[in-house]
Amino acid sequence: MIQLNDICKSFKEKEVLRSLNLNVKKGEMFVLLGSSGCGKTTTLSIIAGLIREDKGDIYVDGSRINDIPPHKRGIGFVFQNYALFPHLNIYENIEFGLKARHKQRNNRNEVKRALELVGLDGFDNKNPMKLSGGEQQRVALARALVTEPECILMDEPLSNLDAMVRERLRHEMKQLQKDVGLTTIYVTHDQVEAMMLGDRIAVLNNGQNEEVGTPEKIFYKPQREFVARFIGMKNIFNGKITTLDEEGGVMQISTENFELTAVLIPSTEGTHVKACVRPEEIILMKSDQKTSARNEIAGRIITIFPNGPLMRVLVDVGEDEISVDITRLATRDLGLKKGDKVILKFKATSVHVIM
Amino acid sequence: MFEQRFHLIHHNSFFHILISLIAGIYFVFLGTIIACLLTATSLNEFINNIKSPEILSSIIISLETSIAVVILALIFGIPVAYLLATRRFKGKIILDTLIDLPIISPPLVCGLAILIAFGGQGLYSQFDVIFTIKGIIIAQLFVASPFLIRSARIAFESIDQDILTAARTLGASEFYTFRNVSLPLARNGIISGIIMTWARALGEFGATAMVAGCIPYKTETMTIGIYMHALSGNLDASVALSLLLIVSAFATLIVFKYFGRYNDSIK
Structure with missing residues (x-):
């Protein structure tokens, strides 16, 4: 038109x-x-x-x-x-x-x-x-x-x-x-x-x-x-596709600091990609609990600050930082503070891959 | 808004007393001088003078010419003001300065320029305006029309561009927008400009005297009359004309202030 x-x-x-x-x-x-x-x-x-x-x-x-x-x-x-x-x-x-x-x-x-x-x-x-x-x-x-x-x-x-x-x-x-x-x-x-x-x-x-x-x-x-x-995907990592698991419908992406599991998309091994995870898709826990999430990264809290109605937790995971959004109540219940060791978990479907 | 804020300030400081004192002296200076003029004649004397044929003739000449000037200033001034307000072009600053020049220059200089242009070997000598009513109109137009143009231009410029754009996107041509949006919104500025131009034309002396001379019943305007009667010792006639001018100026100012205020309340 x-x-x-x-x-x-x-x-x-x-x-x-x-x-x-x-x-x-x-x-x-x-x-x-x-x-x-x-x-x-x-x-x-x-x-x-x-x-x-x-x-x-x-x-x-x-x-x-x-x-x-x-x-x-x-x-x-x-x-x-x-x-x-x-x-x-x-x-x-x-x-x-x-x-x-x-x-x-x-x-x-x-x-x-x-x-x-x-x-x-x-x-x-x-x-x-x-x-x-x-x-x-x-x-x-x-x-x-x-x-x-x-x-x-x-x-x-x-x-x-x-x-x-x-x-x-x-x-x-x-x-x-x-x-x-x-x-x-x-x-x-x-x-x-x-x-x-x-x-x-x-x-x-x-x-x-x-x-x-x-x-x-x-x-x-x-x-x-x-x-x-621009739309606020805080966590964007450069990586490379290492394995394609056709049967499981997933693929492995290796970044400098950690391995990620993402949903399989048509591609070839060795392709450079960007892996994105939205801050609100990540589960933050203090001790390891069993979940169905395929991705698991350990880190240490750098800072916590209010981000609109949610709290944003900035986690140091080696060379990178990962932003996690959790509710104010969860921050208090977990007793989160700067320097705490935490485990971050998110599903393979939460990893968005940009070719 | 401002008045409210000033009420909060304590009015007993040394500075406040000082500025009040200085202002007081100034207003006494202005007020007494005008009062002297107002009391220089009696009502009977005033009426008798106004009734004299020569003075009546000068009043009529002044009114005729100043009204003609306002009409001509509108015909030329509104398009000029609109052009300067809405267009960007090379040499605009020169035109702009040209409009300001008659405001800044001594009227005698303007008169001399017109005299040369329309006189014996001048560029416009064929028009035969020297020592005529036409000459008065040209002299007054030259000196007074920039006031209308300036005022109208500012009025056009202060219209929110989005309002004009809105009109265009609603299907209005530029002329339709000019006629139905720009002109009504610039109305108060244009009226202010008309009043200033009219007042300036009515009070014009230097340029008029240069171009039209001082011929009783022919080119004697009110201001020229004041000068001539004062020179010839008929001070009462000068006072009568002056009073008329001052009263009309006063009335003009009141109207002017009213439109000025009305303008502000719109914004």
């Missing part, structure tokens, strides 16, 4: 996009995830026609739109700061796009329907500046939806809202997007948001598309080391 081919863009000396390629399918919620400065917003601006690309082509439904001015592209935009018209009331804000396009239809019904869609019926005569941030963003959404755009671009639309409102609105937006079936490109730096909202996610890095996939693939089976690090 929306296709970007080899888009390049520089501002002065700075290269912001380097041969960016994207392919967004009809009706999907496509999330652009990346840290600030990775080119997310520039990408949206180029799709909307607000800035001109230096090189590359943009296609919507197969037709090239590079030379079409922004107001004729039929691409909606929702901003982080809502960008409502302060001199117009809510009704006039939503009607703006209909009037600008000289539609000779009954605007009143369409505006009413759009307001109902975002749960703001009866707000017609209110002043947008008097609404809460969440309400303002709903108006912005209704204002974009009422013009029936080909697709809608959202630039961190929830970033200015407080956590509670953000979570609710995120839910509603996802539902709305599904109900309307509107192709959406959603820019965020928030992994949780990307995971919740995205049908597919593209991780951008340094003006390039590192990897595209479903949230499941990106968060649990990333194919690129950058993506693995």
Whole structure:
């Protein structure tokens, strides 16, 4: 539906996009995830026609739109700061796009329907500046939806809202997007948001598309080391495949300090790989207890610190460090402290291998 | 916000007394001088003077020319302000400086420049404006229009770029956006600019005198009238005209402050 081919863009000396390629399918919620400065917003601006690309082509439904001015592209935009018209009331804000396009239809019904869609019926005569941030963003959404755009671009639309409102609105937006079936490109730096909202996610890095996939693939089976690090896979080790056990369906990977057992993937012995284990997949114990976990590494605690709702334990395992996330209660029950000897266990299925 | 914060400060320090004292002297200086003008004539005298045909004529000439100047300043100034606010191009800084020049330069110098350009062998000599009403308008426009342009430009520049972008993505052309978003949002800045330009045109003396001379019933504006009557010893007529100008300036300022404040409350 929306296709970007080899888009390049520089501002002065700075290269912001380097041969960016994207392919967004009809009706999907496509999330652009990346840290600030990775080119997310520039990408949206180029799709909307607000800035001109230096090189590359943009296609919507197969037709090239590079030379079409922004107001004729039929691409909606929702901003982080809502960008409502302060001199117009809510009704006039939503009607703006209909009037600008000289539609000779009954605007009143369409505006009413759009307001109902975002749960703001009866707000017609209110002043947008008097609404809460969440309400303002709903108006912005209704204002974009009422013009029936080909697709809608959202630039961190929830970033200015407080956590509670953000979570609710995120839910509603996802539902709305599904109900309307509107192709959406959603820019965020928030992994949780990307995971919740995205049908597919593209991780951008340094003006390039590192990897595209479903949230499941990106968060649990990333194919690129950058993506693995970006989504918080703390434990990434360089290793080599030593044995392939076809019958058992596992393979051995040898890193500098320890041996790992991972689920078999098509490969050959001697291949260099990166083995990743998520911190929350590791069981930490003080004395060896029998478990079904195939991997077992002994180490010593370097430090313990709070990491969101969990506690992160940093364990020295020879030359490497392994991060383990456990609950606050478990930390207390086990009486964990710096310098303690511990045993780390995790399943073969917990080891994700990047070729 | 600021007022609340200042209430917390103790008002009995030496510094506070010092600045209050200095401010007091200054306001007495301003206030007494204006009071002297206000008390220089009686109401009867004032009304009699205003009724004199020469003064009435100068009032009419001043109003006509200053209103014409405001209209011309709008026609040229709004596009210029919008262009400078929204476009980046080479040589913009030169145009920018050119607009500021009439504000900084002595009006006499501006008048002389116009005199040379429109005079005998000047570039625009065919237009025949010297010693005419047209000359007054040109002199006032030259000196006063930059105030409108500056004010409108700042107003255009202070509109949130995302709001304009939003309009474009909703299907509005640049003209539609200009007409329905930029202009309404810049309204207060433009009104402030109109008031400043009008006040400046009304009070213009140096450039006008250079270009249009001081011909009673023909090119005698209110300010020129004040000067001429004062020179010829008819101080009462000068005072009457001055009072009119001061009262209208005062009214203008009140309107101006009102729009200024209204502007702030939007942000």
